[in-house]
Amino acid sequence: MTKEAKRIVVLGAGYAGMLTVTALAGRARRRDDVSITVVNAGERFTERLRLHQVATGQQLAELNLRELLAGSKAEFQQGWVTGIDPVGRTVRIDDEREIGYDTLVYALGASADTGAVPGAAENAYSLDDAESFARRLAEMSRGNVVICGSGLTGIEAATEIAERFPHLAVTLLGRERPGAMLGPQARAYLDAALRRLGVTVRLGEIVKVRADGVDLAGGGTAPADAVLWTSGVRVSPLAAAAGLTTDGHGRIVTDGALRSVSHPEVYAVGDAAAIRQKYGLMHGTCQSGMPTGAHTAQQIVRQLDGKPVRRFRFGYLHVPISLGRHDAVIQFVHGDESPARARLTGRAAVWYKETVSSAPWPTFRRTLRFPRHTMLGWRR
Known part of the structure; x- marks a missing residue:
């Protein structure tokens, strides 16, 4: 690796963060001018789309992030992020490690907002x-x-x-x-x-x-x-504490390419980003989060190649809802998430919902090998 290698650090390995990592690692696998590091609190990938199953005692597959990335361009670092210094361009981890970056991808996601109501x-x-x-x-x-x-x-x-x-x-x-x-x-x-x-x-x-x-x-x-x-989520206060421009909910305010409006070397994806489209602010889902990761990976590579970044455009496709293990309803929607006429129910909807829930992990595997085939989002 050359001394001029650009250090790309991704914070968080949820749906958006992991697609950023795998798409970057795949695109950069033959490059010696870039290093990729992903920081996450644990080695296991959390299937948030299936947590309602875990809540009833169902066992999910063990999806190990370190094993997935083994042999790829991306290095996995386990730890809790405790601070970001955008001036010195470093990230601090809970065991006092410091990781330097040239480009940072903030993908720390959101958690349940149990502080919103007393008790x-x-x-x-x-x-x-x-x-x-x-x-x-x-x-x-x-x-x-x-x-x-x-x-x-x-x-x-x-x-x-x-x-x-x-x-x-x-x-x-x-x-x-x-x-x-x-x-x-x-x-x-x-x-x-x-x-x-x-x-x-x-x-x-x-x-x-x-x-x-x-x-x-x-x-x-x-x-x-x-x-x-299950009422509401909150994001980590780290971005606001670091001095990045955030909205009233603590999400990083982004420009059209998903870069921080105050610190353009920082990209924000998924739940942690306040992303405005023509129809308004996007809300956090796997459906919208993964395309932000794919888009960000592409823009970082474009910057490495001296090309201008492109604007992110996204439209919703569906609202898939499981109703236990044997029933479901799928509402197809227009780009602004208003309901369209088409829908699925019953066994067809169960198959559809299971396909959606199962898709992320195989997608991560594919993008490590075939990154240019990554879906960049539903463009309208």
């Missing part, structure tokens, strides 16, 4: 600790389980629990009707599936989580023997 952090589980919640469910011979948050994560968790633990009473609680983003036919199918599985839907604003229940605005209460919090 949630103390009395509710989250999918960030899905295995602990699964142990709690396994020891319950009866009782009430309340899922706080009626978005997609809450729906998938509630239906998975109701299917696997039919002796428990499951309540899905949130401010919006489940499936509010779906078209009328897909929403009707979802409603029927919730009734079939015995999931009680309650609408209300959660104001407090107690050890034995959830309090709602206006005085209502949902009794609970176990609470799972």
Whole structure:
């Protein structure tokens, strides 16, 4: 490797971060002017698309990041990121290591925001600790389980629990009707599936989580023997603490090419980035996160070759929702995520959802070998 090799460091190995790493490693495998380092807290890849399965005690495949990257251009470093110095262009790890960079990719993602409501952090589980919640469910011979948050994560968790633990009473609680983003036919199918599985839907604003229940605005209460919090996420404060320009939620504000508007040597991808498209700000999903990683890898290589970066464009394709292991509903959407006419339900939707959930790891493997075939996102 030459002394002039550009040091590229990727923080975080989730869906967006890993596709950045594998696409970069594949594109740079014959180059001696670049080094690639990825930093992640653990060696195991977390399949966030399947955490509702883990929450019910199902075992997932062991997907090892170090093994995946062995023999590639990318070096894996295990550790917690504790600080970023954008002036000195270094990253500090929890064991006091410092890693220098010329280009940084910030992909630290998001975690459950249990600090948003009093008592949630103390009395509710989250999918960030899905295995602990699964142990709690396994020891319950009866009782009430309340899922706080009626978005997609809450729906998938509630239906998975109701299917696997039919002796428990499951309540899905949130401010919006489940499936509010779906078209009328897909929403009707979802409603029927919730009734079939015995999931009680309650609408209300959660104001407090107690050890034995959830309090709602206006005085209502949902009794609970176990609470799972799926309402909202928060990002790491590291970017804001380092002086990068962030939005009100702590996400790095990016330019059209996904570079920090204040520090262009820093790219931000996935949940950690505030990415604006014509239809508004993107929200964090695997569907949107992986294309940001693929795009970023391509732009870094373009910069290495002295070419101008290109603008990132993305449009949504679908809203896939599993309803336990034997049912699902897929709403196809326009680029701005408004519902289109097409949808899938039942066995076809189960196959489709499983294909989506299984796709990331094989995609990482392929991009290490065939990076130019990486999907750069759904462009409209």
